[in-house]
Amino acid sequence: MAKLTENRFWRSLFRRPLPDSDLDRMLTMFSNFFLHILPAKVHRHSLKPGATWGLGVISFVLFLVLIVTGVLLMFFYVPSVERAYRDMKDLKYVVSYGVILRNMHRWAAHGMVAAVFLHMVRVFFTGSYKPPREFNWVLGILLWGITLLLSFTGYLLPWDQLAYWAITVGTSIASYPPWIGEKIRVLLLGGNIVGESALLRFYVLHVVFLPMVLMVLAAVHFWRVRKDGGIARPIALALHPVAGGGPTSAEATARFVPGPLKTYTLVELVRGTSPQVGIQAPEEEVPSWPHLTMRLLIVFELVLVVLTAVSFLFDAPLLEQANPVRPDNPAKAPWYFLGIQELVSYSALVGGVLVPAIALLGLMSIPYMDRDRSDQGIWFGSPAGKRAAWISFLLTVLVIPALLFLDSRFGVRQVAPGAPQFFTDLLNPASVLTTLMAVSSFLTWRATRSRRLGAMVLFTAFVSAYLVFTVIGTYFRGPNWVWVWPWQ
Amino acid sequence: MLRIYRLFALMSLITLALFLLSLWKDSNREWKKYQDEYRNLLIAKAKDADQRRAAENVGYEFAQVSVAEGARVDRCIMCHRAVEDPRFVDAPQPLRAHPKIPSHPFERFGCTGCHGGDGSATEVQAAHQGIQKKEGAVLPDGRIVYLTEREEPLLPGNLVQASCGSCHLTEDPGKIGAPVLSRGKTLFQEKGCIGCHRVGRIGGKVGPELTFAGEKRSDPEWLLKHFRDPESLVPDSAMPSYKNLGEEELQALTAFVLSLREVPFTLIASAPLQPQTVVALTPPPVPREAHWEAPRNENLRPNPVPASAESVANGKKLYGKYCAGCHGESGKGDGPGAPKDLKPEPANFADPRMMAHEREGGLYWKITRGRGLMPGWEATIPQKDRWDLVNFLRTLPPKVQMPPGMMEQPHGAMGGEKEPAGHMEESRPGGH
Structure with a gap:
C-alpha cells in the first residue's frame, strides 16, 4: 500500500494523502476538482x-x-x-x-x-x-x-x-x-x-x-x-x-472549526479576509x-x-x-403532456397556448412577487400556509370534476352547438378554472395581506390541476377522447 | 464507526447483488434451453465416438438468416437448430427438420417469408404470437369497444399456403402444391364474396375492399372468428355469418384472404430469383398509354375531407368551372374544350370500371399534377377544394353491382399499382 501511494506519480495524481482529520478532509474537499462543487x-x-x-x-x-x-x-x-x-x-x-x-x-x-x-x-x-x-x-x-x-x-x-x-x-x-x-x-x-x-x-x-x-x-x-x-x-x-x-450529537461535538490557514482578500469584491457565502453559522x-x-x-x-x-x-x-x-385510437401524447392534451380537448387555443403560457409565466414570476424571507426553509411557512395549501388542493380536486360535469351538460357545445369557436374558447373548463385560480389567489392575498399565502393557493392549485388533468388524460379518456372508466 | 458508513456498506451490497443479478438475467436467455436440447439429441443420435465427441463440443451459437440484403433477419434457427438436418425428421419441435421445398432454399428465403411471425425475436412468445394490439372505437350509439388483434403472428398448419399465393399471383394454387389456398380461392368465387367486396378492379362496394386484406389483417385467428361471427369483431357489420361452413372451408377461405397482400419488400427472397418467380411478379399486361397511375404512396393517401353534401356541391361548382370544358358536363370525357383527337383522351368519369379502379388519393394527385395537355391545378385550386372535387368525381359513375364470378385474376389490378420492390420501403404514405 505504501509502495503504491508513496511515489511521484501518485502524489501528482492526488495532491493530498487520504485525510485522517476533519481539517484534512475539508482541505481535500476544497482542493479536489470533483468535490469542490460541495462546500x-x-x-x-x-x-x-x-x-x-x-x-x-x-x-x-x-x-x-x-x-x-x-x-x-x-x-x-x-x-x-x-x-x-x-x-x-x-x-x-x-x-x-x-x-x-x-x-x-x-x-x-x-x-x-x-x-x-x-x-x-x-x-x-x-x-x-x-x-x-x-x-x-x-x-x-x-x-x-x-x-x-x-x-x-x-x-x-x-x-x-x-x-x-x-x-x-x-x-x-x-x-x-x-x-x-x-x-x-x-x-x-x-x-x-x-x-x-x-x-x-x-x-x-x-x-x-x-x-x-x-x-x-x-x-x-x-x-x-x-x-x-x-x-x-x-x-x-x-x-x-x-x-x-x-448527525448525532456525539458526531457533532467531535467537529472541529478551523481558522483560515492563509488569509487573503479579494480587494473591492469581497469584504473581510475570506470570501463567504450566505448566512454564516459555523456553530451548526x-x-x-x-x-x-x-x-x-x-x-x-x-x-x-x-x-x-x-x-x-x-x-x-x-x-x-x-x-x-x-x-x-386514442392517440395519446406522453403522460406529462396528457394534462395539456386534456385541456386542448376543450379548446385548442386556451388549453394548448394560453393556459400553459400563463402557467409558465406565473411560475417564473412567483419569487419576484413573494419576497418576504421570514419563513424560508420552513415547510408551508406556517400553519396557516399548510391550511391554505390543503384547502386549495381539495378545492381543485373537487372543482375540476364538477366543471367537467357542467361542461358535458351545459357547456357551450351542448347549449349552442352552432356557436362560433370564440365562445368555446371563452367559456370552457380550462378558462373557467384558470380564472377561479387567479381570483381565489388574489382574494387570499387581499384578505390575509400575505403574498406568501396568495402564492401558496395559486401554486397548490396549479400542481393539483396538473396532476388531476394528467390522471384524467391517462386513465379516463378512451377512443375519440370520450370519457371512459379506467377498468373499461 | 459512523452509522452512515454501515448504511453505505449495506446499500453497496444490495447494488452489487442487483448488478450480478442483471448479469445472470441477461445470460439466461430462452433460446439456450433449446440449444441444450439440440446438443443432447445430437449426442443421443451419435453413431460413433467421433460423432459423439463432435456433438459434445457443440456450443451456444447466435444464428440468423439475412434476407433481401439484410432488410429482414430470421432468427428462428436459434431454436430450430435442425431445420436442414435430415436426421431430425422425426424429432419433436422445435428440433424437427423442415421438408425441402423445391427452389426455395432457406439461405435465400429465410423462414418468416412463408411462415409469418416475428423473425427478429429470439423468444418463443414474441416470435410466434406477434404483437398484440388493441384498438378502441366509439359506436354510433355511444358504446365503446376495444378490438384486439395480433400483428404478424405465425401462420399455423396449412394456412402457411397463403404465403404461396402472395407471390405466385398468376399461377393456379392447386398446381403449385397449395391445395388449401386453391380451395379457398374457389370458395371465395362460389360463395359470391365478390358481390360485396372488391378485389383488384372487380367487385361490389357494400363491404370493404379486400385487395390488400391480408396486409391489413394478418391475424388468422381474427379472420376465422370474423367469418363465424363478424359482429363480434366489427360492430354493426353487415356481413352475414359463415359459421355454417365447415372448419376446413373456413380455414381455406382464411388462407385465401391472407394471401391478398402486396409482397412486402422484406419478404422477397434474396437475389437471384428463380425465373418462374420473376414471371409471377411481372405485372399482367396493362395498356400503358391508356392507364395513368399515381405513385403508390399518393394512391394510398386518405381523403381528409368527408364526402358531405357541401363538399360534393362545392366540388360540382369547381368541376363546372375548371374541368367540364374537356371532361364534359356529365363527366364522360366529351367536353368541347379538348382537341379532337387528343391522346390520351380526357378521362371518362362515368365509366364505373375505370372509377372503381381509381383511389381517391390517386385522383387527388392527378388533379394536383396534371399530365400532357391536362394542367396541374396545385397553384389554382386550394387543397381542400381539390378534395371536394375528388368527392364530386366519386358521384359521377352510375352505381352498378358486378355479377359474381367475374374474378378471373384477383390480383389483376395490383400489377399496375406496383412499384419496383426497392421503392416500397421509401414510399411512406402521409396525409393524416
Missing part, C-alpha cells in the same frame, strides 16, 4: 432528509444514469426510418444487456421528469425561492422545460406506434399558437408529417443539443445554490440549534466529508437499486412498427 462544511439542517427529500440529487443522479445508458444505446441505434425499429428489436433480442439498458434509460427518463417536478414542488413549499434565489427558481423552471423536451424528443426514437402517434399528437399541440404555431411544428418535424427528417431532428436534439443546454443550465443552477449559501434553511436557525435529524456546521458525501453516495445507490429493480420487473413498451396510415 467544505455543511449546515446540519441541510442534511435532514425531510429538508429536501434529496429530490435535486435524485434528478441529477437520474441524469447521470441517462447519459451513461444513453451513450451505450447510441452504439446500437441508427436514427433512420428503415433501421430505428429494427434496432429496438435487436436491443431486445440480440444485444447483450440491451433489454436492461433500454429499460433503465426509459424508466430513468420518466423518473427524472417526475423528480424534477417534485423538486420544484419541494422548493416552493419550503419557500426556497426567496431572495437572493429568485433567478435560480427561474433557472429551475427552464430546467424542467428542458427535461420535458429531452423526454419528448426521446419518445419518438423507438419508431413504434406509441412513439409515432404520441409525437404526432404532441407536435400538433405545438402548432396551436396563432401565426407561428404551424411554423414551429414544421421546424420541429422538418416537414408536415412525422417522417425521416423528424426522426433525425429529434435524435440530434435528444443526444446533443438538449443535453448540452441542460448541462450548462444545471451548472449555473448548482453554482448559484453554492453561492447563495447552500440549501435554503430557516433564518431562525442561525440563533437556535437544530432539533433532531442530521459539520464537515461535508463524510456527512454529506456519504449521504450523496447512499442516495446515488438508492436510485440505482430502485431503477434496476424496476427495470427487472417492467419492460419498456414497444408496440408494432410505426404505421402512418393507421392511427391509434
Whole structure:
C-alpha cells in the first residue's frame, strides 16, 4: 500500500494523502476538482432528509444514469426510418444487456421528469425561492422545460406506434399558437408529417443539443445554490440549534472549526479576509466529508437499486412498427403532456397556448412577487400556509370534476352547438378554472395581506390541476377522447 | 464507526447483488434451453465416438438468416437448430427438420417469408404470437369497444399456403402444391364474396375492399372468428355469418384472404430469383398509354375531407368551372374544350370500371399534377377544394353491382399499382 501511494506519480495524481482529520478532509474537499462543487462544511439542517427529500440529487443522479445508458444505446441505434425499429428489436433480442439498458434509460427518463417536478414542488413549499434565489427558481423552471423536451424528443426514437402517434399528437399541440404555431411544428418535424427528417431532428436534439443546454443550465443552477449559501434553511436557525435529524450529537461535538490557514482578500469584491457565502453559522456546521458525501453516495445507490429493480420487473413498451396510415385510437401524447392534451380537448387555443403560457409565466414570476424571507426553509411557512395549501388542493380536486360535469351538460357545445369557436374558447373548463385560480389567489392575498399565502393557493392549485388533468388524460379518456372508466 | 458508513456498506451490497443479478438475467436467455436440447439429441443420435465427441463440443451459437440484403433477419434457427438436418425428421419441435421445398432454399428465403411471425425475436412468445394490439372505437350509439388483434403472428398448419399465393399471383394454387389456398380461392368465387367486396378492379362496394386484406389483417385467428361471427369483431357489420361452413372451408377461405397482400419488400427472397418467380411478379399486361397511375404512396393517401353534401356541391361548382370544358358536363370525357383527337383522351368519369379502379388519393394527385395537355391545378385550386372535387368525381359513375364470378385474376389490378420492390420501403404514405 505504501509502495503504491508513496511515489511521484501518485502524489501528482492526488495532491493530498487520504485525510485522517476533519481539517484534512475539508482541505481535500476544497482542493479536489470533483468535490469542490460541495462546500467544505455543511449546515446540519441541510442534511435532514425531510429538508429536501434529496429530490435535486435524485434528478441529477437520474441524469447521470441517462447519459451513461444513453451513450451505450447510441452504439446500437441508427436514427433512420428503415433501421430505428429494427434496432429496438435487436436491443431486445440480440444485444447483450440491451433489454436492461433500454429499460433503465426509459424508466430513468420518466423518473427524472417526475423528480424534477417534485423538486420544484419541494422548493416552493419550503419557500426556497426567496431572495437572493429568485433567478435560480427561474433557472429551475427552464430546467424542467428542458427535461420535458429531452423526454419528448426521446419518445419518438423507438419508431413504434406509441412513439409515432404520441409525437404526432404532441407536435400538433405545438402548432396551436396563432401565426407561428404551424411554423414551429414544421421546424420541429422538418416537414408536415412525422417522417425521416423528424426522426433525425429529434435524435440530434435528444443526444446533443438538449443535453448540452441542460448541462450548462444545471451548472449555473448548482453554482448559484453554492453561492447563495447552500440549501435554503430557516433564518431562525442561525440563533437556535437544530432539533433532531442530521448527525448525532456525539458526531457533532467531535467537529472541529478551523481558522483560515492563509488569509487573503479579494480587494473591492469581497469584504473581510475570506470570501463567504450566505448566512454564516459555523456553530451548526459539520464537515461535508463524510456527512454529506456519504449521504450523496447512499442516495446515488438508492436510485440505482430502485431503477434496476424496476427495470427487472417492467419492460419498456414497444408496440408494432410505426404505421402512418393507421392511427391509434386514442392517440395519446406522453403522460406529462396528457394534462395539456386534456385541456386542448376543450379548446385548442386556451388549453394548448394560453393556459400553459400563463402557467409558465406565473411560475417564473412567483419569487419576484413573494419576497418576504421570514419563513424560508420552513415547510408551508406556517400553519396557516399548510391550511391554505390543503384547502386549495381539495378545492381543485373537487372543482375540476364538477366543471367537467357542467361542461358535458351545459357547456357551450351542448347549449349552442352552432356557436362560433370564440365562445368555446371563452367559456370552457380550462378558462373557467384558470380564472377561479387567479381570483381565489388574489382574494387570499387581499384578505390575509400575505403574498406568501396568495402564492401558496395559486401554486397548490396549479400542481393539483396538473396532476388531476394528467390522471384524467391517462386513465379516463378512451377512443375519440370520450370519457371512459379506467377498468373499461 | 459512523452509522452512515454501515448504511453505505449495506446499500453497496444490495447494488452489487442487483448488478450480478442483471448479469445472470441477461445470460439466461430462452433460446439456450433449446440449444441444450439440440446438443443432447445430437449426442443421443451419435453413431460413433467421433460423432459423439463432435456433438459434445457443440456450443451456444447466435444464428440468423439475412434476407433481401439484410432488410429482414430470421432468427428462428436459434431454436430450430435442425431445420436442414435430415436426421431430425422425426424429432419433436422445435428440433424437427423442415421438408425441402423445391427452389426455395432457406439461405435465400429465410423462414418468416412463408411462415409469418416475428423473425427478429429470439423468444418463443414474441416470435410466434406477434404483437398484440388493441384498438378502441366509439359506436354510433355511444358504446365503446376495444378490438384486439395480433400483428404478424405465425401462420399455423396449412394456412402457411397463403404465403404461396402472395407471390405466385398468376399461377393456379392447386398446381403449385397449395391445395388449401386453391380451395379457398374457389370458395371465395362460389360463395359470391365478390358481390360485396372488391378485389383488384372487380367487385361490389357494400363491404370493404379486400385487395390488400391480408396486409391489413394478418391475424388468422381474427379472420376465422370474423367469418363465424363478424359482429363480434366489427360492430354493426353487415356481413352475414359463415359459421355454417365447415372448419376446413373456413380455414381455406382464411388462407385465401391472407394471401391478398402486396409482397412486402422484406419478404422477397434474396437475389437471384428463380425465373418462374420473376414471371409471377411481372405485372399482367396493362395498356400503358391508356392507364395513368399515381405513385403508390399518393394512391394510398386518405381523403381528409368527408364526402358531405357541401363538399360534393362545392366540388360540382369547381368541376363546372375548371374541368367540364374537356371532361364534359356529365363527366364522360366529351367536353368541347379538348382537341379532337387528343391522346390520351380526357378521362371518362362515368365509366364505373375505370372509377372503381381509381383511389381517391390517386385522383387527388392527378388533379394536383396534371399530365400532357391536362394542367396541374396545385397553384389554382386550394387543397381542400381539390378534395371536394375528388368527392364530386366519386358521384359521377352510375352505381352498378358486378355479377359474381367475374374474378378471373384477383390480383389483376395490383400489377399496375406496383412499384419496383426497392421503392416500397421509401414510399411512406402521409396525409393524416
